[in-house]
Amino acid sequence: MSISTSIWVWMAALLTLMVYSFLYKDNPFYRLAEHIFMGLSLGYTLTILWYNYIIPRVYEPLFLPPHQWSLIFPILLGMMTFGIFSKKYSWLIKYPLAFYVGGYAGLRIPLLLQSWIIRQVEASFLTPDKFTSLMSSINAILIFAGLFATLIYFYFSKKREHGFGAAAQVGIVFIMVAFGAAFGYTVMARISLLIGRMQFLLHDWLGIM
């Protein structure tokens, strides 16, 4: 066992313990750690943004030769978003938002259609190459059946009776399995974070491992 002599490791360890103290109940140590984290991350992010964005993308192109005067228009448009802080000038934000929403929707919709709809539907087709082994055949059939039944479940313009109702019920089962998988992975992720902290405390701080 060799306890760390680094002041930074000690600080990180104490902050970890202060945060975990919330598991008992809310307390001043937890709030102190929370505020330190908020302040540090915000200050760090602002500094990074200043030196990686404002200086090279705004200040240098505008004020150092060769001056890119055309940048004034997007900068002005961006600055109009600050109008939101004033009751009198809050209407200014509509113009940058209009550009943002229009441009972003135009850029994103075709790509979303491509990756979420076209490629996914294509991948669910029961083509011969999906039946190369028993497992891949079962997977292909399950994916096809799951997609079909789930889509039926979300079709609301027909009364759910007979075969249609049964298919919708199967759809619910697939949806529940998907929720279960997502929840299982979430549990794993949260436990992983705890393991990471414990490894830090036991290995880096206390030197037990």
Next chain:
Amino acid sequence: MIEKKRNLWDWTNSINRGIIYVIIGIVVILPILLGLKEEVQISPSVSSAYETIESLDSNDVIIISIDYDPASMPELQPMLKAILRHAFEKDVKVIMLVFWPLGLPIGTEGLEEVAKEYGKVYGEDYVNLGYRPGDRAVMIDMGKEIRNFFRTDVNDILLDSHPMMRNVHNYNDIALIVGLEAGRFGEFWVQYVGSRYNQRIVLGVTGVMAAETYPYLQSGQIEGLIGGLKGAAEYETLIEKPGFGLTGMAAQSWAHIAIVMFIIIGNIGYFMTRRK
């Protein structure tokens, strides 16, 4: 007033959450302290991620995108180190870039640590481009010229000063993108770069995101998927270099067993008290 007699099943429905925390704490700490090891089964998604990097030639250039921050470090940092070890072992050149501001120091730490292990030289074998805001715009514009957004690296040195970057201009010169993701940037890589530039992509994601990322793998939009700490442990097994991913697996399994037991006991308690 007659007080209702409480039985065991009533107790399971109102168990103090402090007891649950203590039990979870014990089952996580004990396997770590005792150094318990556990073998992991390699899943096809991690295996295909490994095979994709294994198929690269020496001197191929890959991009590793650090899209996470300290909150996801326990899951994604072991992945970063395992992938870097694999890449450097094969003499693949690495470009690291960061889209999450707080990811910069942890990504840099991982890159420098592994590069030192393999005796790699900065500028010849790897380059750290640092952080740039504007994620999607950067991703799209890198398809034309990386220098449009990354004229200099993280140390403010011109990219052309680095020998490995002289012939690297856009995605045509990149063999693979590895996105390590704690948010939606993996999706952006697939949609804005994979779809548009036909770029090969492997994603390493947090456990929370793994289930929703599988459709991209199943539809062939990504070539491999590493999910959570388990995925990192699988990758460490494949490259035969155990790290924090593998050492955490026994604790992970014991914690899962404890949680499953809690769920079973809670459900039995619920149904038993409802019957009364």
